[in-house]
Amino acid sequence: MIRQGEVFLIPVNNVPEGYIATAVNGAKLAIGETGNAHVLVAEQVEWLHAAIEDINAINQSSSVVAREQIFVWVQGDGKIAHSDRAGGHFEAPVPEGLYRVGIKREQMPWEQEARAVLD
Numbered sequence: 001m002i003r004q005g006e007v008f009l010i011p012v013n014n015v016p017e018g019y020i021a022t023a024v025n026g027a028k029l030a031i032g033e034t035g036n037a038h039v040l041v042a043e044q045v046e047w048l049h050a051a052i053e054d055i056n057a058i059n060q061s062s063s064v065v066a067r068e069q070i071f072v073w074v075q076g077d078g079k080i081a082h083s084d085r086a087g088g089h090f091e092a093p094v095p096e097g098l099y100r101v102g103i104k105r106e107q108m109p110w111e112q113e114a115r116a117v118l119d
Contacts, residue, residue, distance in 0.1 A: 002099070004080040004092040006030060007038040009099035015071045021046040027072060029080065029101055040094065042078025047071075048098075070101045 002009040007029045024047055027040040048071035078094040 002080070002092055002094055004038055004082070004090070006104040007080065008102040008104070009040075009072070009080075009094060010102055012071065012098050012100050015048045015098070016050075019048045019050060019071065021048050021073065029072075030103055037083045038080055039083055040072060040074070040078060040080050042074045042094065042096075043076025045075070045078065046073045048073060072099050072101060073097075074099065 001011075009029075024045055027045045027047060028037040029040055030038045050069060074094055074096055076096055078096075080092040080094060082091075
């Protein structure tokens with residue numbers, strides 16, 4: 001598993017049937033409360049996702065559910081970088097491979113649902 005802050009990538013061997021690939025430049029794995037992002041950069045990165053209307057909506061969304069339905073195929077060695085260099089996160093190296101995106105969650109005692117941990 002590769003982790004940077006609240007974002008983690010879990011190596012997998014395949015994706016669910018019917019998922020399609022979309023090439024992205026600077027895949028935003030998570031967007032924090034202040035708009036800072038954990039960005040996956042590599043020679044080439046592809047989102048692998050269910051056929052939805054607009055994958056760019058997921059790339060702009062901070063929805064944990066949307067993000068956890070995403071897989072990434074990293075071609076060439078890459079890294080997860082924080083868009084705010086002062087964000088307190090070191091760059092995390094990402095070897096070439098196929099990964100499921102995960103976001104750390106927290107449960108608040110007074111809320112019904114778990115929510116994403118945000119920077």
